Amino acid sequence: MPGLLRGIARTAVVAGTATGVSNRVSRRQSQRWAEQEAPADTAPPSEAPSSAPAEAGGEGRIEKLKDLAALKEQGVLTDEEFASEKARVLGE
Secondary structure, three states: OHHHHHHHHHHHHHHHHHHHHHHHHHHHHHHHHHHHHOOOOOOOOOOOOOOOOOOOOHHHHHHHHHHHHHHHHOOOOOHHHHHHHHHHHHOO
16 A cells, blocks of 8 residues: 555656646746737746745655656756756755
């Protein structure tokens, strides 16, 4: 039973991280499109901070960091986004 719970928890963490990153990418793209369509004197909207809490367990952090590294390798995250998410996961 503990193995099953660990698997469920890991899946939830991965899904939550993927959803957060996907939402952030969507917001960034829509902001870029809005900036292209908006007049030059209009200020762009600010990005809302992520509301996903950092997990306290060391194993969960490692999994999150692995997921972030995979997303960076796939080109989903920029170096700056990867660094900020890594700092958030590590609580820095």
